[in-house]
Each structure stands twice: as C-alpha cells, then as structure tokens.
Amino acid sequence: MGRGGDESYCILMTGHKLSNEARIRMETMVQTNNGFTISETDLKLRGPGDITGLQQSGLVNLKIADLSHDQQVLNIARNAAIDMLSKDETLSLPEHEKIKQLLQKRLKNKLLWSRIS
Numbered sequence: 835m836g837r838g839g840d841e842s843y844c845i846l847m848t849g850h851k852l853s854n855e856a857r858i859r860m861e862t863m864v865q866t867n868n869g870f871t872i873s874e875t876d877l878k879l880r881g882p883g884d885i886t887g888l889q890q891s892g893l894v895n896l897k898i899a900d901l902s903h904d905q906q907v908l909n910i911a912r913n914a915a916i917d918m919l920s921k922d923e924t925l926s927l928p929e930h931e932k933i934k935q936l937l938q939k940r941l942k943n944k945l946l947w948s949r950i951s
Contacts, residue, residue: 855879 846863848856862875918930925934 844863844867846860848860852860858875858879862872866872918933919925921927922930925931925937
C-alpha cells in the first residue's frame with residue numbers, strides 16, 4: 835500500500851472459505867481505493883464500539899442516532915454541546931442541571947476517558 839502520488843499495489847488474498855463480512859470487505863477493497871469509503875464499510879460491519887469507553891468495536895450505546903447515517907444531526911448536536919460548554923464548562927447553571935444529572939448517571943466513571951484525545 836502506498837500513499838501520495840507514487841504508484842503502489844495492494845494484493846488481496848483470502849483462504850477458500852470467506853465469511854460474509856470478509857467477502858464484503860474484499861469487494862469494497864476491489865471496488866474503491868478511497869480510504870473513507872473503506873473505513874465506512876468497516877464501521878458498518880464491525881460497529882463503532884463504545885464511544886465513551888475502551889471497546890473499539892461492537893454495538894454502540896447510542897439510543898437514537900446511527901453514526902453512519904445521522905452525521906448532520908450529530909454535528910448540530912455537537913455544535914450545540916460545544917456552545918453550551920463554552921458558556922458553562924461545569925454545567926453549573928440551573929438550566930443545565932438536568933443535563934448534568936443525566937450525564938453523571940449514564941456515564942459514571944467514563945467521563946474521565948473522554949479527555950484523553
């Protein structure tokens with residue numbers, strides 16, 4: 835695999851038996867060289883994992899949103915959260931009390947992990 839403008843090659847090899855997921859991954863690699871498309875296919879197959887913890891694959895704990903389909907509404911929510919936290923970093927204002935309680939209840943010890951990267 836190469837990067838940049840230099841010519842490069844990717845040789846895909848499999849065993850005789852392929853799972854359905856492996857077949858989809860291979861077909862994606864044959865159809866495109868776009869890394870974003872490849873990673874999106876992988877995300878759909880393996881799941882995003884626990885975005886507030888350490889698990890890197892599997893089912894996500896979001897109640898409503900789908901990370902691969904709801905990017906626009908998630909960006910709106912993200913920007914609203916950034917705006918709210920820029921004005922009230924500790925969520926100490928009375929109008930943010932219910933949000934703070936909900937986050938503390940749902941995330942418990944996971945809040946520390948969110949500051950790593």
